Amino acid sequence: MENGMAGTMTRRVMLALPAGMGMARGQGRKLKVVVAGGHPGDPEAGCGGTVARYTEAGHEVTLLYLNRGQKGCGSKGQKECGEVRTAEAEKACGILKARARFAAQSDGEAVVDGQRYGEFRKMLEAEAPDVVFTHWPIDNHRDHRAAWALVYDAWLGMGKKFALYYYEVSDGEDTVMFAPREYVDISGTEGKKRAACFAHASQDPEKFYALQAKVTGFRGIESGYAQAEGYVRQEGSAGGMLP
Ligand SMILES: [Zn+2]
Known part of the structure; x- marks a missing residue:
């Protein structure tokens, strides 16, 4: 009887652990x-520390920019600006040991229709991901909301076969009404x-990184780490996939 009680208590304790503290299911x-985002810099701002945790552990990460x-880029023409920002994204991915991939949409003019749903789903199917991160759906930037819609539709269409997590773009301006439930300790990868x-x-990374650092510091206070990134896991998604 005593053993049975202890067993029950152990299970309860394990269920109460935040996902980030357990063994990642895919370990x-x-x-x-795949970390999908509207623009170059979004996946890095929302999940950069988590991406580094994955790649340091030998996992393969693609940053997929819409x-x-x-x-x-202010007064620069769109072609030149796209080239500058593509190079910046490639450099950022090099630092995180991730791979950059781009969907062929236009900045500020994201299109969500049957054709784009199909194209985006094909891109995700080609990646065959175990885990996908994307923007939280309530966001002040229309491209971020579009990225969420495209990912969510692919998740449904692919039979919910990858784990799906939402991140915040922690620059203090975009993501709203976000209350994370799971956390990744990024103290070592910040x-x-x-x-x-x-x-x-x-x-303008000096300005935006200062805001991001406030958010990861706050998420750290919530979760007991020096610095953390917070996530919401989609209901119905597999869990336990955070590093
Ligand atoms: Zn963005």
């Missing part, structure tokens, strides 16, 4: 991870995240 095999941020964010030199 022991190489995971394929567009090349063509309108985000330096790589910082370097990846600063690779986006055209995007």
Whole structure:
């Protein structure tokens, strides 16, 4: 009887552990991870520390950008700006040991229709991911909301076969009404995240990284780490996939 009680208590304790503290379900095999974002810099800002945790553990990560941020360089033309920001994204991915991939959408003009749903799903199917991260759906940038819609539709269409997590773009301006439930300790990888964010030199990283650091510090206070990234896991998604 006593043993039975102890067993029940142990199970309860294990269920109460945050996912980030348990063994990642895919541990022991190489995971394929995709972090989808609207623009160059979004996956790095929301998940850079987590991406570094994955790649340091030998997992394979792709940062999938919906567009090349063509309108985000002030007076520069869109073609030139897209080239600058593509190079910045490649540099950031090099720092995080991730791979960059771009969907062929335009900055600020994301299209969500039957054709784009199909194209985006094909891109994800080609990646065959175990885990996908994307923007939280309530976000002040329309491209971020579009990225969420495209990923969510692919998740449904692919039979919910990859784990699906939502991240916040922690620059204090975009993601709203976000209350994370799971956390990744990025205290040891914050330096790589910082370097990846600063690779986006055209995007005023001094200003935005300071805001991001406040958010990861706050998420750390919530979760008991020095610095943390917070996530919401989609209901119905497999869990236990965070590093
Ligand atoms: Zn963005």
